Amino acid sequence: MKTRRVVLSDDQFAQLRTLLARSAGLVFDESRRDSVAYCIAERLRVTGAPDVASYLGLLVDPAERQQLLNEVTIQETHFFRNPPQIRALRKYVIPELLKHADNHGRRIRIWSAGCSTGEEPYTIAMLLRELLPTTAGWDVKVIATDVSSRALEAARRGHYGERAVQMASPEDLVRFFTSTPTATGDRYEVRPEVRELVEFRHQNLVTDPVPFAADERIDLVLCRNVTIYFSRDTTRGLMARLHACLRDGGYLFLGHSETLWQVSEDFRLVPLGTGDSAAFVYRRIDEEPKDRRGTVLPDRRTEDEGPPQPKPERRHNSRRDRTSVPAAKPVAPASAVAVRAALADGRYDDAVTAAGDLVTAEPLNPMGHYLRGLALVNAGKDDDALVDLRKAVYLDPSSGLGHFLLAGALHRLGDPGAAAREYGAAANTLGARTEERTAPELGGRSVQELAAMCRQLEAQLSGADS
Numbered sequence: 001m002k003t004r005r006v007v008l009s010d011d012q013f014a015q016l017r018t019l020l021a022r023s024a025g026l027v028f029d030e031s032r033r034d035s036v037a038y039c040i041a042e043r044l045r046v047t048g049a050p051d052v053a054s055y056l057g058l059l060v061d062p063a064e065r066q067q068l069l070n071e072v073t074i075q076e077t078h079f080f081r082n083p084p085q086i087r088a089l090r091k092y093v094i095p096e097l098l099k100h101a102d103n104h105g106r107r108i109r110i111w112s113a114g115c116s117t118g119e120e121p122y123t124i125a126m127l128l129r130e131l132l133p134t135t136a137g138w139d140v141k142v143i144a145t146d147v148s149s150r151a152l153e154a155a156r157r158g159h160y161g162e163r164a165v166q167m168a169s170p171e172d173l174v175r176f177f178t179s180t181p182t183a184t185g186d187r188y189e190v191r192p193e194v195r196e197l198v199e200f201r202h203q204n205l206v207t208d209p210v211p212f213a214a215d216e217r218i219d220l221v222l223c224r225n226v227t228i229y230f231s232r233d234t235t236r237g238l239m240a241r242l243h244a245c246l247r248d249g250g251y252l253f254l255g256h257s258e259t260l261w262q263v264s265e266d267f268r269l270v271p272l273g274t275g276d277s278a279a280f281v282y283r284r285i286d287e288e289p290k291d292r293r294g295t296v297l298p299d300r301r302t303e304d305e306g307p308p309q310p311k312p313e314r315r316h317n318s319r320r321d322r323t324s325v326p327a328a329k330p331v332a333p334a335s336a337v338a339v340r341a342a343l344a345d346g347r348y349d350d351a352v353t354a355a356g357d358l359v360t361a362e363p364l365n366p367m368g369h370y371l372r373g374l375a376l377v378n379a380g381k382d383d384d385a386l387v388d389l390r391k392a393v394y395l396d397p398s399s400g401l402g403h404f405l406l407a408g409a410l411h412r413l414g415d416p417g418a419a420a421r422e423y424g425a426a427a428n429t430l431g432a433r434t435e436e437r438t439a440p441e442l443g444g445r446s447v448q449e450l451a452a453m454c455r456q457l458e459a460q461l462s463g464a465d466s
Ligand SMILES: C[S@@+](CC[C@H](N)C(=O)[O-])C[C@H]1O[C@@H](n2cnc3c(N)ncnc32)[C@H](O)[C@@H]1O
Pocket: 023, 024, 025, 026, 073, 074, 075, 076, 077, 078, 081, 113, 114, 115, 116, 117, 120, 145, 146, 147, 148, 151, 203, 204, 205, 206, 207, 223, 224, 225, 226, 229, 255
């Protein structure tokens, strides 16, 4: 039978909204009325209910409520989603978890909360396998939960199409999947050594208890692209539960568009990496470390010397001497493009040189100073970058990204007070902007999200400085 078109009356839509909010915290505003109607039409087709009123009667049965949740939840996901976060996991977070676990019974617990069809927890298991090829003598588990029983079925099957693996590198594809050609394209199956690290469980993040014993503590929770469908109050309650089950120093990863700004002050926002490869993640930090004068330090390292503020790698062939920049010559119109191209390729010294050309040709143009500051930050030369970034924001006080980069450099150089002021200026200038920016420095984040993060970092660092 074909799915017919259904129109929901105001009363029917209101009943469904209340039910979905109560049963899974899901908020459906007026703009999503048609998509709810579409889902109801599909359930009418499957159940054979003659109309919406009869179907609403079927929802007293928990099994039908589950089917409706399967229908309305959005399962969009893929392997290696959010490259800055994947880099941060690979480079900083998982190595630190392994080090911590090595001193604490070799036990690691990771929770993929709202795991959808499994791509996220399997990605984490792949990163674990990469960094810990054999788990003999270790107790490592990725617990993956979702409210959708249909998504969990697909996750347990572990078979995927080409779209799901489009962000996986060719090496990852060979190492972690077996592929089979089919009439509709290649099918990718997750290898057993990855699957055995992941345990799928049905769990409702809003109405069920967390899937761990009361005394169990979790190292890392990924709750990405889940709370975008929740009200702020629901998210607040969930974040309190996530905080309670994380260990001291444990990490929380949210999605690109999710922030704890005005939701929770329990976590510390931590930038991992710099420039366009930076990921902003949250940590549970129970105690503030003090220096000998009793001042709260800006960044807390775990007892394992975890890397909350890593410095970018220094290149062996770095040339610190910016006097090597050629003497004044006409600016090629493509110079800014050349700087960005060099940055994208990881040729940081070339980027510094190209940006130097811009500065030499137009010393009062803030863009040249900004780009050279950006290149120097990427090259790991924060101290040199300060000069250019200060000039950039002096020449253009509305340069939100300039304030943002300057704040990061000051922060890493151990000046939390000045960094807080710059994060504040970044939040003010970025927050006032309405246009969509695609600068790679945003690492895939929206301007407004970056503004919210800057505000939170300002608040954190102001506290650290007082
Ligand atoms: C867009 S997917 C995100 C998948 C993955 N975390 C990612 O970022 O790629 C959102 C998932 O959250 C799940 N979800 C929504 N409400 C939930 C709830 N109350 N409890 C558990 N999972 C929920 C949905 O079923 C869906 O699979």
